[in-house]
Amino acid sequence: MLYKLDAASVAKKVAGRELSSEEYIHQVLERIEKVEPKVNAFITVNKKAVEQARALDREIRDGKPAGPLAGVAVAVKDNISTKGIRTTCASRMLDDYVPPYDATVVRRLQDAGAIIVGKVNLDEFAMGSTTEFSRHGPTRNPWDISRVPGGSSGGSAASVAALECAVSLGSDTGGSVRCPASFCSVVGLKPTYGLVSRFGLVSYANSLEQVGPAGRTVADVATVLGVIAGFDEHDNTTAAGRPSYSAYKKRPLRVGLVKEFIEGADEQVVKIIRGAVDTLAKEGCACEETSLPSVKYALASYYTIAMAEASSNLSRYDNMRYGFESSPEGYEWNSYFSHARGNFGEEVKRRIITGSYVLSSGYYGKYYLKAQQARSIIRKELKSLFKKYDVLAGPTMPILPFKIGEKIDDPLKMYLVDVDTVVANLAGVPAISVPAGFAGGLPVGLQLMADEFCEQTLFDAAGMFEQAAGVRGSPDL
Amino acid sequence: MEYMIGLEIHCQLTGLASKLFCPCACNYRGSEPNANTCPVCLGLPGTLPLLNKKAVEFAGMISLALGCRIPDEIMFYRKNYFYPDLPKNFQLTQYNAYGITSIGVDGKLAYGEKSARIRLVQLEEDPGRLVYEGGSMEKSLYTLVDYNRAGVPLVEIVTEPDFTDPKDVRDFLNKITSIVEHLGICDTNLEGAVRCDANVSVAGGNRVEIKNVSSFADVEKALRYEMTRQKTMVSRDIEVKAETRHWDDARKVTKESRSKEEEQDYRYFPEPDVPSIELGGDFTKSLQRSMPELPDARKARFESMGLTPHVAAVLIDNKELADFFESAIKMHNSPKEIANWLVTDLMGFVDEKEKEAGHYLSGIKAGPAHIADLAKLVEAGTVNRATAKQILAQVVETGEMPSDIAKKTQVTRIDDAGALAQAVDAVFAAEPSAVADAKKNPAAANFLLGKVMQQTKGRADPKAALELIRKKLA
Ligand SMILES: [Zn+2]
Numbered sequence: 035m036l037y038k039l040d041a042a043s044v045a046k047k048v049a050g051r052e053l054s055s056e057e058y059i060h061q062v063l064e065r066i067e068k069v070e071p072k073v074n075a076f077i078t079v080n081k082k083a084v085e086q087a088r089a090l091d092r093e094i095r096d097g098k099p100a101g102p103l104a105g106v107a108v109a110v111k112d113n114i115s116t117k118g119i120r121t122t123c124a125s126r127m128l129d130d131y132v133p134p135y136d137a138t139v140v141r142r143l144q145d146a147g148a149i150i151v152g153k154v155n156l157d158e159f160a161m162g163s164t165t166e167f168s169r170h171g172p173t174r175n176p177w178d179i180s181r182v183p184g185g186s187s188g189g190s191a192a193s194v195a196a197l198e199c200a201v202s203l204g205s206d207t208g209g210s211v212r213c214p215a216s217f218c219s220v221v222g223l224k225p226t227y228g229l230v231s232r233f234g235l236v237s238y239a240n241s242l243e244q245v246g247p248a249g250r251t252v253a254d255v256a257t258v259l260g261v262i263a264g265f266d267e268h269d270n271t272t273a274a275g276r277p278s279y280s281a282y283k284k285r286p287l288r289v290g291l292v293k294e295f296i297e298g299a300d301e302q303v304v305k306i307i308r309g310a311v312d313t314l315a316k317e318g319c320a321c322e323e324t325s326l327p328s329v330k331y332a333l334a335s336y337y338t339i340a341m342a343e344a345s346s347n348l349s350r351y352d353n354m355r356y357g358f359e360s361s362p363e364g365y366e367w368n369s370y371f372s373h374a375r376g377n378f379g380e381e382v383k384r385r386i387i388t389g390s391y392v393l394s395s396g397y398y399g400k401y402y403l404k405a406q407q408a409r410s411i412i413r414k415e416l417k418s419l420f421k422k423y424d425v426l427a428g429p430t431m432p433i434l435p436f437k438i439g440e441k442i443d444d445p446l447k448m449y450l451v452d453v454d455t456v457v458a459n460l461a462g463v464p465a466i467s468v469p470a471g472f473a474g475g476l477p478v479g480l481q482l483m484a485d486e487f488c489e490q491t492l493f494d495a496a497g498m499f500e501q502a503a504g505v506r507g508s509p510d511l
Numbered sequence: 512m513e514y515m516i517g518l519e520i521h522c523q524l525t526g527l528a529s530k531l532f533c534p535c536a537c538n539y540r541g542s543e544p545n546a547n548t549c550p551v552c553l554g555l556p557g558t559l560p561l562l563n564k565k566a567v568e569f570a571g572m573i574s575l576a577l578g579c580r581i582p583d584e585i586m587f588y589r590k591n592y593f594y595p596d597l598p599k600n601f602q603l604t605q606y607n608a609y610g611i612t613s614i615g616v617d618g619k620l621a622y623g624e625k626s627a628r629i630r631l632v633q634l635e636e637d638p639g640r641l642v643y644e645g646g647s648m649e650k651s652l653y654t655l656v657d658y659n660r661a662g663v664p665l666v667e668i669v670t671e672p673d674f675t676d677p678k679d680v681r682d683f684l685n686k687i688t689s690i691v692e693h694l695g696i697c698d699t700n701l702e703g704a705v706r707c708d709a710n711v712s713v714a715g716g717n718r719v720e721i722k723n724v725s726s727f728a729d730v731e732k733a734l735r736y737e738m739t740r741q742k743t744m745v746s747r748d749i750e751v752k753a754e755t756r757h758w759d760d761a762r763k764v765t766k767e768s769r770s771k772e773e774e775q776d777y778r779y780f781p782e783p784d785v786p787s788i789e790l791g792g793d794f795t796k797s798l799q800r801s802m803p804e805l806p807d808a809r810k811a812r813f814e815s816m817g818l819t820p821h822v823a824a825v826l827i828d829n830k831e832l833a834d835f836f837e838s839a840i841k842m843h844n845s846p847k848e849i850a851n852w853l854v855t856d857l858m859g860f861v862d863e864k865e866k867e868a869g870h871y872l873s874g875i876k877a878g879p880a881h882i883a884d885l886a887k888l889v890e891a892g893t894v895n896r897a898t899a900k901q902i903l904a905q906v907v908e909t910g911e912m913p914s915d916i917a918k919k920t921q922v923t924r925i926d927d928a929g930a931l932a933q934a935v936d937a938v939f940a941a942e943p944s945a946v947a948d949a950k951k952n953p954a955a956a957n958f959l960l961g962k963v964m965q966q967t968k969g970r971a972d973p974k975a976a977l978e979l980i981r982k983k984l985a
Pocket of ligand 1: 530533534535547548549550551552553662
């Protein structure tokens with residue numbers, strides 16, 4: 035039952051040669067094989083994982099210092115480039131695409147001793163909140179396989195919850211790590227914009243997104259962040275320095291429960307979140323209700339900016355240089371491009387078309403520019419709240435995990451579930467989702483936000499809560 | 512008839528080592544197709560542009576040289592359009608809107624007696640190249656794409672429509688060439704390193720864009736052709752359409768573009784992956800300090816050495832010539848003499864076509880050392896001017912040193928007074944009637960001099976010989 039171990043335990047045992055990474059990875063792969071028919075978190079399993087684990091064991095035997103993730107099984111969202119392992123973005127457009135280079139975060143994971151066990155499912159190009167929009171079929175929520183795991187990093191959260199890996203990487207553009215973390219009852223972090231390199235992350239909306247870790251404990255998430263965070267010469271938007279994080283420190287934090295995040299949320303969710311804030315108060319935090327009125331602009335601003343950027347980012351997929359098997363013979367290039375790009379899924383097409391519209395001349399000022407103005411208002415308001423509070427709290431998702439297929443035909447209803455998560459992306463601040471409890475057997479996540487580069491504060495708050503609340507356990511699969 | 516002409520000039524920053532947003536070589540020429548590429552310039556999923564800061568400096572230098580204002584902050588924008596030579600299907604360029612400008616704006620450049628306003632200078636990436644193996648799109652079954660050029664830094668210079676005469680355009684382009692060469696940022700002799708689009712309209716008529724002019728020399732021709740075409744149409748009461756025409760290099764005419772270019776909406780928006788670049792006054796100040804000498808200053812310096820404005824201008828118009836001149840005067844400090852040999856004599860050996868194309872020294876085997884040596888020989892009186900010209904002709908062909916040629920063919924002057932007197936005596940003996948004639952008419956002495964020069968194969972010092980002849984006649 036080695037696959038149940040958290041990352042900290044695996045790394046410690048592998049470093050101390052109490053455990054062979056090979057044996058552990060072997061068990062993880064068996065676990066994947068066993069539960070995948072129910073969960074469908076993986077798109078590609080890394081065939082070389084055992085071999086890589088064996089090589090790591092050998093290195094450690096030979097006296098090479100063990101990294102902070104020595105031998106740990108990690109799953110990587112399939113929109114993060116892995117050299118030699120196909121990276122499909124769950125899209126037909128990239129069915130046969132094998133990157134010739136590793137994303138910086140992947141390289142850093144490997145340098146820290148991590149073993150990548152596979153590439154996990156997502157909504158096509160990370161566009162969605164349920165992991166239903168995937169060429170490889172929907173990922174299922176391990177707590178109830180008739181329900182969605184959240185998205186777009188559904189595979190990243192579900193694989194961690196289903197014990198198919200110890201930790202995983204997802205990407206968070208508008209809540210894509212935190213939403214599935216909440217729905218699958220794992221810890222998920224969206225770091226400060228510019229803290230983690232995006233080199234190798236396939237862009238959806240580059241001014242909003244960050245690569246973020248998911249794990250079963252706050253400590254594991256902190257460890258992974260410490261490995262991947264910091265300046266990267268391949269990404270001009272990364273901040274200077276290579277920070278490090280500790281598990282958590284119990285301290286009396288000032289906590290603001292954001293009224294707007296509670297209003298309109300499911301009653302069962304609200305009850306659990308209020309309980310979570312009470313728990314923090316019992317731990318010595320000063321908790322009170324506060325208000326972030328500009329939340330009302332968040333969704334419109336977020337979707338306008340995200341779709342605009344997406345429409346341009348996805349232009350490169352014309353199937354000329356890479357993509358999927360399709361002969362250009364007999365096409366004039368314009369018609370070939372149209373033909374090839376017809377292979378995007380419906381949701382991606384919807385966002386490309388909407389994004390192109392808001393950028394078109396005559397509408398740019400009316401939509402894109404206005405969205406940017408709203409974004410700076412939200413950012414300013416949030417910044418001023420962080421003068422009064424160390425962390426802002428609320429539910430990660432306003433609702434409980436819903437049935438697969440329930441909202442798939444109503445894009446607007448689907449977009450609404452992101453209302454609490456997009457704020458952190460618009461403002462560029464870090465946010466974490468930590469398991470807060472269950473309502474009728476379905477997970478609820480507590481979202482905590484802090485000021486830019488205050489990830490340690492989030493780990494302190496979330497770690498404190500995690501210890502006190504003791505929301506643990508794994509689903510039966 | 513009144514014409515209005517405006518220009519859009521593209522200069523590759525060939526003086527840089529790497530591309531605008533990746534470490535690939537800026538010099539793609541001679542590489543195997545698609546060998547000079549990397550994940551970034553191929554636009555592979557997940558790659559991010561990494562700004563080459565040196566390119567910003569180079570673009571800043573051009574902006575200053577063209578009298579432009581440099582803003583405190585610049586940004587890159589995405590220009591979105593689909594085309595097979597564009598790996599990302601958008602081009603990273605700059606855009607002037609919403610209070611943000613490109614690296615240079617509102618400049619002015621004087622050329623000769625005139626000047627033209629510069630609307631903007633912007634930094635952008637070059638696309639790849641489409642290759643037609645059949646020679647043209649019509650004659651090829653398929654199109655090949657070579658991305659070696661994709662991402663090469665390009666500076667676009669846009670002028671106001673301030674030109675009325677194609678000759679002025681030519682002078683202006685020469686000036687631009689000389690400036691970028693002096694700044695050391697662009698080798699204009701490289702194929703495709705400079706390109707020019709022009710727009711031209713007759714008074715009251717529509718604006719016609721001429722694209723695909725791949726050499727500055729052809730811009731003047733393309734404009735003359737287009738002006739004649741428009742004039743003819745106006746005189747026949749035919750409306751000049753607003754359109755884009757392509758310059759047919761082989762037939763030397765402008766042609767209607769085959770593919771009807773639709774009105775494009777480029778959906779410009781700021782590139783999120785390249786943070787805005789703070790320039791500020793310090794950037795401009797430090798650039799100004801490090802700017803190399805520009806053509807105008809160099810010309811003034813040449814004139815201060817005693818060169819005429821015309822000679823100085825000829826040298827400056829082509830940096831290669833000016834550099835040649837400066838190297839030569841370092842070896843033999845006689846600016847006027849050397850400049851004259853260079854501008855009047857050496858240039859006579861250069862093929863007109865090559866000159867047209869700006870290759871002033873191609874095929875010439877004479878270097879600065881040769882011209883310095885030649886000037887020295889003349890000034891020392893070792894050979895006379897006529898002989899020196901003959902020597903130069905030989906130098907140009909063989910690359911031998913002038914002093915070696917002079918020694919080898921014994922064309923050095925007869926310095927020996929005795930040898931000269933012998934030659935004069937021989938002529939007097941052979942030409943008694945001419946001698947008698949010259950005694951009456953002093954001007955006829957020149958005939959005798961000619962004979963002496965003939966006898967000595969030009970090696971006699973004419974001055975000394977004439978003196979001797981006069982003495983003997985008296
Ligand atoms: Zn490159």
